Amino acid sequence: MLAKALTGGPRYYAWVALLTLLALAGAATYTHQYHVGLGLTGMGRDVSWGIYIGQFTFLVGVAASAVMLVIPFYLHDYKTFGKVVVFGEILAVASVTMCILFIMADMGMPRRVLNVMLHPRPNSILFWDATVLTGYFTLNLLIASVSLYYQARGDHHPKWLNPFIYLSIPWAISIHTVTAFLYAGLPGRHYWLTAIMAPRFLASAFAAGPAFLLLCLLMVQRFSRFDPGDKAIRTLAKIITYAMVTNLFFLVLEVFTAFYSQIPGHMTPFAYLFAGIDGHNLLVPFMRLSVVLGVVSVVLLVPSRTRNNPTALVVACVCLFFSLMLEKGFGLIVAGFVPNPLERVVEYWPTGPELTIVAGIWSIGLLVLTLGFKIAIAVREHEMAVQPQPQPQGA
Amino acid sequence: MTMDRRGFLKLAGFIGLAAGTACARRVAGPGSRYTTVDGAEDAKRWAMVIDMRRFNTAEDYQRVIDACHKAHNVPHIDNVRHEVKWIWTDTFEHTFPDQTHTRLPEALTERPFLLLCNQCDNPPCTRVCPTDATYRLADGIVAQDYHRCIGCRFCMAGCPYGARSFNWVDPRPHVDHVNPEFPTRNIGVVEKCNFCVDRLERGLPVRCAAASGGGIVVGDLNDPDSEVSRLLARHYTLTRKPQLGARPNVFYIVDEDVVRGEEEHVG
Numbered sequence: 001m002l003a004k005a006l007t008g009g010p011r012y013y014a015w016v017a018l019l020t021l022l023a024l025a026g027a028a029t030y031t032h033q034y035h036v037g038l039g040l041t042g043m044g045r046d047v048s049w050g051i052y053i054g055q056f057t058f059l060v061g062v063a064a065s066a067v068m069l070v071i072p073f074y075l076h077d078y079k080t081f082g083k084v085v086v087f088g089e090i091l092a093v094a095s096v097t098m099c100i101l102f103i104m105a106d107m108g109m110p111r112r113v114l115n116v117m118l119h120p121r122p123n124s125i126l127f128w129d130a131t132v133l134t135g136y137f138t139l140n141l142l143i144a145s146v147s148l149y150y151q152a153r154g155d156h157h158p159k160w161l162n163p164f165i166y167l168s169i170p171w172a173i174s175i176h177t178v179t180a181f182l183y184a185g186l187p188g189r190h191y192w193l194t195a196i197m198a199p200r201f202l203a204s205a206f207a208a209g210p211a212f213l214l215l216c217l218l219m220v221q222r223f224s225r226f227d228p229g230d231k232a233i234r235t236l237a238k239i240i241t242y243a244m245v246t247n248l249f250f251l252v253l254e255v256f257t258a259f260y261s262q263i264p265g266h267m268t269p270f271a272y273l274f275a276g277i278d279g280h281n282l283l284v285p286f287m288r289l290s291v292v293l294g295v296v297s298v299v300l301l302v303p304s305r306t307r308n309n310p311t312a313l314v315v316a317c318v319c320l321f322f323s324l325m326l327e328k329g330f331g332l333i334v335a336g337f338v339p340n341p342l343e344r345v346v347e348y349w350p351t352g353p354e355l356t357i358v359a360g361i362w363s364i365g366l367l368v369l370t371l372g373f374k375i376a377i378a379v380r381e382h383e384m385a386v387q388p389q390p391q392p393q394g395a
Numbered sequence: 396m397t398m399d400r401r402g403f404l405k406l407a408g409f410i411g412l413a414a415g416t417a418c419a420r421r422v423a424g425p426g427s428r429y430t431t432v433d434g435a436e437d438a439k440r441w442a443m444v445i446d447m448r449r450f451n452t453a454e455d456y457q458r459v460i461d462a463c464h465k466a467h468n469v470p471h472i473d474n475v476r477h478e479v480k481w482i483w484t485d486t487f488e489h490t491f492p493d494q495t496h497t498r499l500p501e502a503l504t505e506r507p508f509l510l511l512c513n514q515c516d517n518p519p520c521t522r523v524c525p526t527d528a529t530y531r532l533a534d535g536i537v538a539q540d541y542h543r544c545i546g547c548r549f550c551m552a553g554c555p556y557g558a559r560s561f562n563w564v565d566p567r568p569h570v571d572h573v574n575p576e577f578p579t580r581n582i583g584v585v586e587k588c589n590f591c592v593d594r595l596e597r598g599l600p601v602r603c604a605a606a607s608g609g610g611i612v613v614g615d616l617n618d619p620d621s622e623v624s625r626l627l628a629r630h631y632t633l634t635r636k637p638q639l640g641a642r643p644n645v646f647y648i649v650d651e652d653v654v655r656g657e658e659e660h661v662g
Contacts, residue, residue: 044476108546188555
């Protein structure tokens with residue numbers, strides 16, 4: 001089955017070569033960082049987490065979003081998702097791979113990483129996050145590969161897989177809840193100290209993850225003989241719409257609490273992100289862009305006429321994805337540290353080497369995704385060749 | 396009793412595993428890892444009182460900072476992002492941001508305050524540490540193990556006092572004169588004030604207190620006759636961000652003398 005990932009046209013090889021090159025550039029830069037320390041990045045004693053932890057947080061959400069396909073298909077027997085659910089699981093595997101790599105990139109002493117398991121502290125949310133992420137990775141890798149293996153032979157997945165599938169549902173919720181708890185339980189970090197951190201994380205995850213998957217599926221539709229089906233894509237678009245509207249609603253709730261209460265600690269991080277404080281405004285254009293992109297995506301997604309228009313849908317999903325990537329993958333983490341505990345404003349901006357490592361990790365993730373999708377597409381194309389009209393699934 | 400080959404191997408493996416675990420526990424086990432030296436200062440709850448009446452000139456502060464940083468091989472790094480600080484100064488409004496307003500006396504707002512790890516009773520840093528690299532000792536000191544720290548910096552996000560420093564760059568080239576009695580650190584680990592735990596357990600005074608000329612007093616909070624207890628009973632003191640529930644153990648005397656300013660202050 002793995003051999004299917006190794007054959008393809010020139011465009012496939014060019015894409016894989018590009019990703020490999022970027023991954024190698026990232027690896028080389030990381031080797032340098034490993035030797036000279038994290039001083040190579042833009043982080044410092046005041047903003048001590050940056051884009052690595054931001055991207056990690058964002059990608060945990062993308063990983064969790066596989067559940068948006070698993071629930072309709074396995075719990076509600078929504079057969080339209082039958083052919084695409086495995087793509088969601090592969091996206092989850094690729095995302096968790098990136099999460100783990102971002103954590104490793106952020107560690108000061110990566111060779112001591114096993115201390116988390118050798119000297120575990122149940123008090124620490126980080127220990128639980130490592131546990132649930134590893135579990136989620138294993139579950140999705142298992143479910144995706146076993147079901148593909150059986151589908152390649154023309155069978156349904158075996159019964160023993162069902163408990164793992166059902167377990168993966170609460171598990172998906174858990175990875176993003178635990179990740180929210182990393183931030184939401186810290187005294188003195190006003191921007192993060194909010195009970196709706198976990199719900200916000202889940203809402204943005206269930207918008208950004210499926211939006212990314214939808215774009216991937218449209219590419220699959222275009223470049224392969226396998227068609228995920230317009231109905232599956234339309235349903236996915238509806239899920240994205242509900243999640244994104246909920247996400248923006250939650251953002252409004254945060255803004256209301258901060259500004260109606262007039263408590264400075266709650267207002268200043270928002271002021272820093274969207275207006276700047278005393279000329280410190282590095283993030284302002286990006287955060288404003290994030291809101292604009294988010295609103296544009298909702299305006300395009302809510303009316304069914306634009307949502308069902310393929311071009312508008314692509315624009316909406318691209319806007320949505322980058323809106324949330326800026327907000328959650330960057331601004332959210334930085335704003336927890338600005339102003340600092342001494343109420344001084346120290347800004348953060350990622351350095352060139354830092355961004356090279358980010359690009360390298362994304363390339364590795366996209367490589368995992370590409371290889372996984374390639375196998376899944378090969379299985380689907382094979383199915384079509386063997387039985388041109390399989391079952392009335394998705395009809 | 397009869398036993399086939401497979402059963403024997405299973406039993407032997409199990410016994411071997413159990414014996415190995417027992418040996419490993421004996422080697423690594425809890426035992427009495429910590430012993431006290433004769434004459435060691437014994438306190439049930441260490442605390443510090445910073446008597447702000449005694450800090451009036453820049454020299455008063457610098458003496459204390461130098462004593463600590465030189466003894467503990469704290470690197471002097473010019474890049475503010477990469478600074479490592481165990482004890483340092485800031486103004487009243489930044490030291491006590493939640494206890495300030497716009498009409499405070501100038502003598503108070505213009506006076507630097509000393510900042511350091513608060514050795515909290517309920518420290519968020521130890522709560523979030525995934526590897527027990529930072530932990531609270533029975534006498535209240537929050538210790539840091541540089542050899543177990545994985546450099547995740549969760550403790551820096553957790554500490555509401557900015558008391559923790561990460562080694563963003565190799566600190567060793569930035570230490571002018573290495574004190575061989577205290578370890579230097581490498582890149583990638585977090586460090587902070589250790590309340591001179593290594594000195595207290597040998598009966599030696601805390602470095603900053605010794606250099607302060609009476610401005611910093613360290614003692615047992617549980618002993619009503621200790622100097623810290625007596626100072627706290629007589630003076631109005633502040634702790635930093637008490638509303639967060641970390642319960643700091645560094646107290647600042649901000650009596651009338653401090654508020655009124657230098658010219659009216661008498662010894």
